[in-house]
Amino acid sequence: MKSISEHILSWYHTHKRDLPWRYTKNPYLIWLSEIILQQTKVSQGTPYFIQFSTKYPSIYDLAFSSEDDVMKTWQGLGYYSRARNLHKTAKIITEQYSGHFPDSYKELLKLPGIGEYTAAAISSIAFDQSIPVLDGNIYRVISRLFGVTLEIGTTSVKKYFIGHAANLLGDLPPGDFNQAMMEFGALQCTPKNPSCDICPVKNKCSAFANDNVHLLPVTKKRNPLKDRYFTYYVFHDATHTIVHRRANDDIWGGLYEFPKKEHSKLLNYNNLKHGDDEMEVVDLRHILTHQRLFIRFIIIRQQILQKLEGSQQLIQLKKFDTLAIPKPIVLLSQKSLIWKSLIS
DNA sequence: GAAACGTGGCG
DNA sequence: TCGCCAAGTTT
Numbered sequence: 001m002k003s004i005s006e007h008i009l010s011w012y013h014t015h016k017r018d019l020p021w022r023y024t025k026n027p028y029l030i031w032l033s034e035i036i037l038q039q040t041k042v043s044q045g046t047p048y049f050i051q052f053s054t055k056y057p058s059i060y061d062l063a064f065s066s067e068d069d070v071m072k073t074w075q076g077l078g079y080y081s082r083a084r085n086l087h088k089t090a091k092i093i094t095e096q097y098s099g100h101f102p103d104s105y106k107e108l109l110k111l112p113g114i115g116e117y118t119a120a121a122i123s124s125i126a127f128d129q130s131i132p133v134l135d136g137n138i139y140r141v142i143s144r145l146f147g148v149t150l151e152i153g154t155t156s157v158k159k160y161f162i163g164h165a166a167n168l169l170g171d172l173p174p175g176d177f178n179q180a181m182m183e184f185g186a187l188q189c190t191p192k193n194p195s196c197d198i199c200p201v202k203n204k205c206s207a208f209a210n211d212n213v214h215l216l217p218v219t220k221k222r223n224p225l226k227d228r229y230f231t232y233y234v235f236h237d238a239t240h241t242i243v244h245r246r247a248n249d250d251i252w253g254g255l256y257e258f259p260k261k262e263h264s265k266l267l268n269y270n271n272l273k274h275g276d277d278e279m280e281v282v283d284l285r286h287i288l289t290h291q292r293l294f295i296r297f298i299i300i301r302q303q304i305l306q307k308l309e310g311s312q313q314l315i316q317l318k319k320f321d322t323l324a325i326p327k328p329i330v331l332l333s334q335k336s337l338i339w340k341s342l343i344s
Numbered sequence: 345g346a347a348a349c350g351t352g353g354c355g
Numbered sequence: 356t357c358g359c360c361a362a363g364t365t366t
Binding site: 039040041044076078079080081082153154155193249252286287288289290291327 | 347348
Binding site: 042085113118136 | 357361362363364365
């Protein structure tokens, strides 16, 4: 008689996807994949994993690159603190650990960007340590299997779920079993329209028996979006433009944007005339998890850039595309006639 | 411990 | 259009 865990492990061996990080036990690559996959779907993260593992084959390649370079490679993936912490941790590992990842959950937890989930994932997948992982998939699988109606979000509920995950893990191979649970949640026990008809553990599933699969797990409602308004001034002449590096404690931390009014005392645009054909306005709306941004770009051709001084950086247009920029600026390059002709 | 951090896909 | 969710972490 197979246990629930054995069923899920068997299911995994038959149905697991062919993914690039499943060909290695190299802790560096396992770590890289886990950071990329935080809050990110496999389909979205996979191209980035290939890029990173090709461009930075070892942790030394990553550590000896610049943060700007890492940010540029990360561009478009979101949650940019992951990229900054990736670079930080690479430096710590090379400088303080002689390039070798620590193998213990406790030691891994100390590294920037590695929390409970990632420490458990690396220690189990790369080092065969019997430590259960708990991610969004596993919350869902466990809540349905055992009919857990506790609301997800608090520390005590988290401990309760980890207890279940530890029981399920038992003596099974930790790397495979942890991945099996996540893969099972991602492909079979999905948030919407799970494939219960072909589920290998439906006869052991509380939610299936009670016909409340669609009600589990119980999650907290999100706060309503906040509106925020940005106006960027895209000053440029034939060769240069002005950029500004965003602070790390806000959205797009460490990425480059155009100056806004608040840091533009030196940008005098008295001599600009509305309706000038060398000025263009582009409006964009951009939705993030917690806010709705209304962004206006005012694109202005200016002959006097060299005279500008202050906190902004003057950047050669040719080098502009080596800097990491937020999604709306990528979109701008598709929408603006002036800007498009300038950078291409 | 609540709130914030990005982007993309789906119903 | 909108809400929800995704291999979570940090403050």
